[in-house]
Amino acid sequence: MTAAGAPGLPADRRAPSSSGTPSVTTGLPAKQGWWTVKRQAFCADGHDPVGIYFGTTSGEVWGSNDEGASFKALAQHLPLIHAVEAAD
Secondary structure (H helix, E strand, O other): OOOEOOOOOOHHHOEEOOOOOEEOOEOOOOOOOOOOOOHHHEEEOOOOOOOEEEEOOOOOEEEEOOOOOEOEEEEOOOOOOOOOOOOO
16 A cells, blocks of 8 residues: 555645645655555544554554544554454
8 A cells, every 4th residue: 555545535634746646645654665455454443533544464554543644653563464443
């Protein structure tokens, strides 16, 4: 998963990229951030603002507590992440 193309974000939370595609610019690597995220390894919580979480096949878990405006690495150096679930 790359930071580019975060369609669920409100327009004011997106930053335009050079290609014109909206992208998240805070917290995720700016370069060489190519990950694979399995369908069950992506989730959102029920809070306001919505928290967004995903796990990668390279063993990282990332999270956002501001509807995807910024992300933070929550865990690293894990085995392949098959699923992520938010607990409210």
